[in-house]
Amino acid sequence: MNQNTDILTSLNPEQADAVTANNGPVLILAGAGSGKTRVLVHRIAWLIQQQQVAPHDILAVTFTNKAAKEMRVRIESLLPFSIAGMWVGTFHGLANRLLRAHYQQAKLPQTFQILDSADQLQMIKRICKDLELDPKKWPPKQFQWMISDHKERGLRARHVNPEGDYQLQKMHTVYQQYEETCQRAGVVDFSELLLKAHEVLLENPTILEHYQQRFKHILVDEFQDTNKIQYAWLQLLSSQHKGIFAVGDDDQSIYGWRGAEVENIRNFSNEFPNAQMVKLEQNYRSTSNILNAANALIENNAQRLGKKLWTDSGEGDRITLYGAFNEIDEAEYVIKQINRLARDGVRHDNVAILYRSNAQSRLFEEQLMRSNIDYKVYGGLRFFDRKEIKDALAYLRLIANPHDDAALTRIINRPTRGIGAKCITSVQARANAEGITLWQAIETLTKGTELTARTAYVLIKFTQLIESLQQQSTTLSLEDMVTNVVETVELHTLYEKEAPESAATRRENLIELGNAAAQVSSELDGEDPLSTFLAYTALESSEEDDETADRNCVQLMTLHSAKGLEFPVVFLTGMEEGLFPHSRSMDDPDQLEEERRLCYVGITRAMQQLFLTHAHVRRMFGEAKYSMRSQFIEEMPEELITDVSLPAKPKAAPISEPTSLFDEPDMEGMPFYLGQHVAHSKFGEGVVLNIDMQGVHPKVEINFNDVGNKLLNMEYAKLTPLE
DNA sequence: GAATGCGAAGGCAGG
DNA sequence: CTTCGCATTC
Numbered sequence: 001m002n003q004n005t006d007i008l009t010s011l012n013p014e015q016a017d018a019v020t021a022n023n024g025p026v027l028i029l030a031g032a033g034s035g036k037t038r039v040l041v042h043r044i045a046w047l048i049q050q051q052q053v054a055p056h057d058i059l060a061v062t063f064t065n066k067a068a069k070e071m072r073v074r075i076e077s078l079l080p081f082s083i084a085g086m087w088v089g090t091f092h093g094l095a096n097r098l099l100r101a102h103y104q105q106a107k108l109p110q111t112f113q114i115l116d117s118a119d120q121l122q123m124i125k126r127i128c129k130d131l132e133l134d135p136k137k138w139p140p141k142q143f144q145w146m147i148s149d150h151k152e153r154g155l156r157a158r159h160v161n162p163e164g165d166y167q168l169q170k171m172h173t174v175y176q177q178y179e180e181t182c183q184r185a186g187v188v189d190f191s192e193l194l195l196k197a198h199e200v201l202l203e204n205p206t207i208l209e210h211y212q213q214r215f216k217h218i219l220v221d222e223f224q225d226t227n228k229i230q231y232a233w234l235q236l237l238s239s240q241h242k243g244i245f246a247v248g249d250d251d252q253s254i255y256g257w258r259g260a261e262v263e264n265i266r267n268f269s270n271e272f273p274n275a276q277m278v279k280l281e282q283n284y285r286s287t288s289n290i291l292n293a294a295n296a297l298i299e300n301n302a303q304r305l306g307k308k309l310w311t312d313s314g315e316g317d318r319i320t321l322y323g324a325f326n327e328i329d330e331a332e333y334v335i336k337q338i339n340r341l342a343r344d345g346v347r348h349d350n351v352a353i354l355y356r357s358n359a360q361s362r363l364f365e366e367q368l369m370r371s372n373i374d375y376k377v378y379g380g381l382r383f384f385d386r387k388e389i390k391d392a393l394a395y396l397r398l399i400a401n402p403h404d405d406a407a408l409t410r411i412i413n414r415p416t417r418g419i420g421a422k423c424i425t426s427v428q429a430r431a432n433a434e435g436i437t438l439w440q441a442i443e444t445l446t447k448g449t450e451l452t453a454r455t456a457y458v459l460i461k462f463t464q465l466i467e468s469l470q471q472q473s474t475t476l477s478l479e480d481m482v483t484n485v486v487e488t489v490e491l492h493t494l495y496e497k498e499a500p501e502s503a504a505t506r507r508e509n510l511i512e513l514g515n516a517a518a519q520v521s522s523e524l525d526g527e528d529p530l531s532t533f534l535a536y537t538a539l540e541s542s543e544e545d546d547e548t549a550d551r552n553c554v555q556l557m558t559l560h561s562a563k564g565l566e567f568p569v570v571f572l573t574g575m576e577e578g579l580f581p582h583s584r585s586m587d588d589p590d591q592l593e594e595e596r597r598l599c600y601v602g603i604t605r606a607m608q609q610l611f612l613t614h615a616h617v618r619r620m621f622g623e624a625k626y627s628m629r630s631q632f633i634e635e636m637p638e639e640l641i642t643d644v645s646l647p648a649k650p651k652a653a654p655i656s657e658p659t660s661l662f663d664e665p666d667m668e669g670m671p672f673y674l675g676q677h678v679a680h681s682k683f684g685e686g687v688v689l690n691i692d693m694q695g696v697h698p699k700v701e702i703n704f705n706d707v708g709n710k711l712l713n714m715e716y717a718k719l720t721p722l723e
Numbered sequence: 724g725a726a727t728g729c730g731a732a733g734g735c736a737g738g
Numbered sequence: 739c740t741t742c743g744c745a746t747t748c
Contacts, residue, residue, distance in 0.1 A: 063738080092738055116738085135743090136732090190738055257736065357735050359739090379737080413724095420724045539738070560736045582735055598736085621734065622739055 007046050007078065011038070018278040019043045020050075021245070023217070025238075025272035027265070028247040031309045032294070032604035033285030033566065036247055040219055041071060043245060044086075045078040047217055056085035057214060059237070062221040065090055065540050067564065071221070087215075091230050092190060095197035096535050099188075100527070102207055106200050109186040111400040111531045114538035116385070119406040120144060120189045126409070127177045130432055133170065143174045150175065151191035152227045152259030154198070184437050185405040191259075194229045201236055212240035222564075223248030223268075227259035235271075244272065250305050251298050254560060254598045256591070266305060283309045283604075285566050287316025290610050293636040294603040300635050301593045309604075317609050319636070323629060323645035324615045327574075331367040333613060334571050338373060338554060341569060341609075348373060352555040352567035354602050356580040360573065361556050374553035379561040384537040388495060388506040389513055393537055395485045399470050400530045403437040412438075415494040418458040426451075427459075439463075465489075478521040478529040482514045559602045570606035572599075575614040576627035599632045612641075 008016050015035055018028045019042045030036035044060065047053040062068045072088050087094060096114070099106045115123070124147070125140045150160065157179050162172035182188065188196060201208045218238050220226070223246040226234070238244040246268060253262040269275045283291055291309045298304070320337075324330035338351055353364050361377050368375045383389065391414055397407035413419045431441035442463060446456045469488060473481045486492070491510065496503040520533045555567065574580055580599070585591035603610060614629040633641075679685050 065738090090738075139733095141733095193738095254736080258738085359734080362739095382738095416725065418724065422724080541738080558736065579735095584735075619739085 007042055007049065011035075011042065012282055014278055014280050014282065015039050015042070018280065019046050021276050021278065024242050025268070025275040026245045027223070027268045027272075027275055027277045028245070028280060029265075029277060029305055029307055030247050030249055030280040031283060031307055032249065032252060032601070033283040034280035034309070035284060036249075036280065037067075037071065037074070037221075039280065040221060040245075040247055041074040041078065044071075044075050044083075044217075044219065048079060048083070053217060054085070055083040057216040058086045058219070059094075059215040059217070060086065060088045060219045060221070061094060061234075062088075062090055063225055064564075065093070067221055068093070090539070091226075091233075092193050093539055095193040096539060098197045098200065099193065100531070100535075102200050102204070105204050105207065106196050107183075108188070108196075109401060109403075111528065112186045112188060113397050113401060113404050113407070113531075114193065114535055115182070115187050115189040115406055116538055117144070117190070118385070118390075119187075119410075122409060123181060123406055124174065124178060126428065127174055127181065130428065131173065131177070133174075138170060143171060143178075146171050147175050147178060148189075148191050149259065151189075151195045152229060154195060154229050154232065156195075180435070181405060184435070185403050186401050187404055187406060191229075194227075194233070198229050198233055198236070201233070208236065209240075211237055215243070216241045217243040217245065219245045219247070221247055222252075224250050224253035224262055224265045225255045225260045226264050227261055231261065231264045242272070249307070251301070251307065251597055252563065252601050254563065254594060254601060256594050262303075266303070279307055281307055281309055283311045285607050286311065286604060287314060287608060289316050289318055289640050290603060290606050293319055293610070293640050294600050296637050297596060297603065297632060297635045298600045301596055302589075303593070318642045319640050320609070320611045321633065321641050321643045321645065322611065322613045323643070324613060325617065325646075327363055327615045327618045328367075330573060330613050330615045331363040334364065334573065334611070335367045335371050335373065337571070337611060339371065346569060347552055348375075348554045349552045350568040351571070352557065352562065352565070352569070352605065353571045353573060354557060354559050354562050354605065355573050356559060356582065356598075358558055364556055364573075368554060374551055375556055376551070376553045378555065378557035382541050383509070383512070384540075386506075386509055388491065388509055389537075391491060391494075392482065392486055392510060392513055393534065395466075395469065395489060396481065396530065397534060398466050399473050399481070399485075400534060402439040402466055402470075405431075405438045408438050411489075412462060415490065417462060418454075419462065423455050423459070473530070478533055479514045479518040481530070482510075482517045486510050486514075559598050562605050563601050566605055566607055568607045569609045569611075570602070571611045571613060572602045573613045574618075575612050575630040575633055576618070577630055578625070578627050579618070580630055581632070596632060596635075599630075 008019065011019060012035075015038065018026070018039045021043075028036070028039060030039065040060070044058060047058065048055060060068075060071060062071065068089050072083070075083055075086075087097075089097070099108060099112070100110075103110050103112065121140060121144050124143050125135075128135065128138060128140050128143065150156070157172060157175040160168065160172045160175065162169040182192065201211070215237055218234060220234060225248075234244060234246075246265070248265045250262055250265045253260060253265070256262065269277060286294075286309075288311050291311055295308055322330070322333050324333055334353060338348065341351065342348065353361075355361065355364075358380065361380075365375065365377065384393070391411055394407040394410040397404045398411070402408070409424075412424065427438055427441045427445060430436075430445055431438050434441070434444070436444070442459050445451055446460050446463070451459070465488075469485060472484055472488075476484055492503065492507050495506045516537075517533055520536050521529050524532060559572075578586070581592055581595035585595045612633055614627070614633070617624050617626050619625070677685065
């Protein structure tokens, strides 16, 4: 067997077409479970082996580190040699690499640091405070969102025309201040990485030409998730050889909220002339019942490139629908099913519980724990986001670059060393007044005379601490540097004082940080160890490595983090109006379509069995909320679904005691019950949300399908029960 | 200046 | 139900 057949035999005709497509622009419209990664990997192997393309000339971009890693491993298993020279990575990782290589052109210090969104928010809060913006009227989060949104569209503060709009004026000021502060401190946030990398290419023709020449083939995974800047990058880099090979699925575009433009994939053929398109529609994952439900659902989206998944495997089981009384009942039902499945031989790690938002995991965790079922929650707190880790990292960041204001603010008084709020405020005031970093402000202030002797003393002690750490680290290995910081600063004593019960865990985590450092330094290739490690901690989630890999546990995650994965059994939970689709997306057709795509992603994760669950009443933010089941359920063909919900118990409940919904039928003669479907002569059909028997005029709150929530007087409203 | 306690506010998704 | 900012007390 020659290598050509080796690479192509295992592929279906469409996959083979994709793998052997011309060098020009290619778009692979790859449905869920259609072998997308396979095509990417085989394409690269085919280029290298059949077209004699050097790995060095290939750039492969993904969105997650996991996908990048998987791609690399799979290519290397197809090829008899290493592909070390190939650039494989995430957009953020590659941007970081580019900026490290060309830090002068990027006007960044060589040791520039990366801000995560928490750091970013802190900095924005500080700026808002300096500008004396009332956080109630001007929530810092909103500025954070606006800044990211602008950067993702390639807009800097100077591109914002603040005239006229008061809101825009404020935003412009904050954005400008933020840019300046970051620039001074030598830090970049996530979107800045991409934006700056793009600017470096645009503004430096020699650099641009170098990469344009080099990357004869650019392969992009999850193309539907690219934002404007990422797209501009790809266009720029591919403009010489036109060797762009984009793989994606417009039906799985679920990151609009962080700037992804689904138009990038929809308009591919217009933007890249002579583009070839290959559709992969044969699905190797799910039963046809599951696929048909997914197909029917996504048909409700107006704007699509159009694609219909099919499979030659069997129908499979019907989809199970369970409408629970409340969220506890929902969790109990799911656990009961998991136990039942286990008796039928389904391993726990074959089961995934998916939900719209992270907060929903708690109930399932409690129930799983009670039933002694091992589980793993994905995407919660990142290891590198833990408090103790961020503290230690902040010290390391200051060692690398003392002007890193975000890091300095974090630990200047952690552990407490007598530098209080007043002192910090005066340092910040000085920094603002002179346009210098906090570190520089401390230096100026301690040399001057306006500080009290005591304040000057503690500040000098602090700078000496950092300087001595810097001194020591010149001779230390990366992992010793970590240990040295932790011990010198006595971080563990801080945690023992704060929360003795978790001090042991924090200590272990700090040791683990040392291990991570050792790991990174063993993989160095001439880069600066500290900066590389710090960039790594910002860009890598460090999720998988551990022992959970072979534990037989139920998988819990959000729908977003489930993308790209598959499970024999999937529970799609919290299928309620307001939760999924999320209330903030329900009024905007575009956002509703994105929610629907998210649902589509969820359905297509399931290989054999799919369960849909929803709760009639759910405690949210401490109070009971009643919801109709998700419209997405109604959009799936009835004949594919078996409803195993218990028959509804028509009982009313007073507004004051919503928890007694199912056991206190104390309102005799009440014509309505919560969750009941009713019709109104003017407003159409709706569902009873609340009943208020207090007061002279009993009122009923109804969520109408067409006109939203209304509070009606029960005596006058002409309501007809529909059930 | 630090520790503690209180009330208010905010609460979707992730690199 | 949590987190965060703020005020009070030590």
